[in-house]
Amino acid sequence: METQVTDTLKGGEFLIKDSDYRQVFIPEEFNEEQLMIRQMAADFLNNEIDPIRDRIEKQEPGLSPALLKKMGELGLLGAHMPADYGGMELDTNTNTIISEVFGALGSFSVPFAAHTGIGMLPILYFGTDEQKARFLPGMIAGDIKAAYCLTEPGAGSDALNSKSRADLSADGSHYVLNGQKMWISNSGFADVFIVFAKIDGEKFTGFILDAKSPGISLGEEEDKLGIKGSSTRQVFFENVQIPAETISAATSSVSCAWAAIKWC
Numbered sequence: 348m349e350t351q352v353t354d355t356l357k358g359g360e361f362l363i364k365d366s367d368y369r370q371v372f373i374p375e376e377f378n379e380e381q382l383m384i385r386q387m388a389a390d391f392l393n394n395e396i397d398p399i400r401d402r403i404e405k406q407e408p409g410l411s412p413a414l415l416k417k418m419g420e421l422g423l424l425g426a427h428m429p430a431d432y433g434g435m436e437l438d439t440n441t442n443t444i445i446s447e448v449f450g451a452l453g454s455f456s457v458p459f460a461a462h463t464g465i466g467m468l469p470i471l472y473f474g475t476d477e478q479k480a481r482f483l484p485g486m487i488a489g490d491i492k493a494a495y496c497l498t499e500p501g502a503g504s505d506a507l508n509s510k511s512r513a514d515l516s517a518d519g520s521h522y523v524l525n526g527q528k529m530w531i532s533n534s535g536f537a538d539v540f541i542v543f544a545k546i547d548g549e550k551f552t553g554f555i556l557d558a559k560s561p562g563i564s565l566g567e568e569e570d571k572l573g574i575k576g577s578s579t580r581q582v583f584f585e586n587v588q589i590p591a592e593t594i595s596a597a598t599s600s601v602s603c604a605w606a607a608i609k610w611c
């Protein structure tokens with residue numbers, strides 16, 4: 348007798364709920380497109396990463412951004428992103444196949460994940476239409492590289508303890524950003540920083556900043572024990588100006604508003 352298929356399990360529900368064998372995704376059922384995409388990801392790994400692992404580990408200048416650009420040309424930076432912005436808009440199973448192959452990227456997995464995850468997704472989830480149209484196509488193509496600046500010396504797990512602040516100028520025309528971030532992946536080469544700071548020391552807010560904005564400076568590369576191929580630095584903001592009119596409506600439970608400064 349046919350049993351009833353249970354609802355699709357979400358997140359970690361597989362640990363506490365019964366599952367159904369028909370919901371289990373197995374390699375034997377990959378379709379032609381999934382097999383092609385898996386091969387493309389494997390070719391990238393074998394041809395572009397494997398031969399230069401030692402150079403990646405030495406963090407050769409320019410290598411990570413160049414590899415991201417190559418991935419962008421293959422569509423691999425936007426596999427999970429909407430087609431409207433140049434992404435492949437692939438289903439979760441296919442993205443999982445890509446992730447499985449890229450589990451072997453070694454320390455280059457951090458530049459890749461920081462750019463495609465914490466770098467790109469805040470704009471997709473919380474950006475205005477104008478911000479999405481302005482940044483996502485370039486990020487998906489690999490022309491704009493992203494870093495995500497949340498952690499501070501006194502605010503890691505407890506991110507809301509952040510001390511970075513953005514204060515409205517006396518004439519109301521712009522916010523003035525001051526603060527310090529640390530352990531920021533991709534900061535050595537990123538073009539765009541997603542930065543979290545508190546407006547007036549209270550409203551925790553995300554900003555999209557041009558990494559070349561006056562008042563932004565970087566610490567030295569961290570001499571890490573592992574994942575040496577990834578750029579990890581401190582980022583300092585000293586009186587960085589953000590035009591006030593670019594702030595959009597509050598969008599999330601931590602009352603994130605998103606602002607974009609002028610992008611040249």
Ligand SMILES: Cc1cc2nc3c(=O)[nH]c(=O)nc-3n(C[C@H](O)[C@H](O)[C@H](O)COP(=O)(O)OP(=O)(O)OC[C@H]3O[C@@H](n4cnc5c(N)ncnc54)[C@H](O)[C@@H]3O)c2cc1C
Binds near residue numbers: 461498579
């Ligand atoms: C290589 C690397 C790259 C990184 N890249 C980025 C980046 O790109 N952008 C960015 O913003 N940050 C980045 N980080 C920072 C990372 O997100 C933080 O290290 C992380 O959030 C933990 O913060 P912390 O290091 O201050 O540790 P803490 O918050 O001080 O935690 C220390 C330990 O205490 C535990 N702990 C903390 N609070 C509690 C609690 N309430 N109950 C029980 N246990 C607790 C934690 O699990 C941890 O084991 C990076 C870090 C590293 C090492």
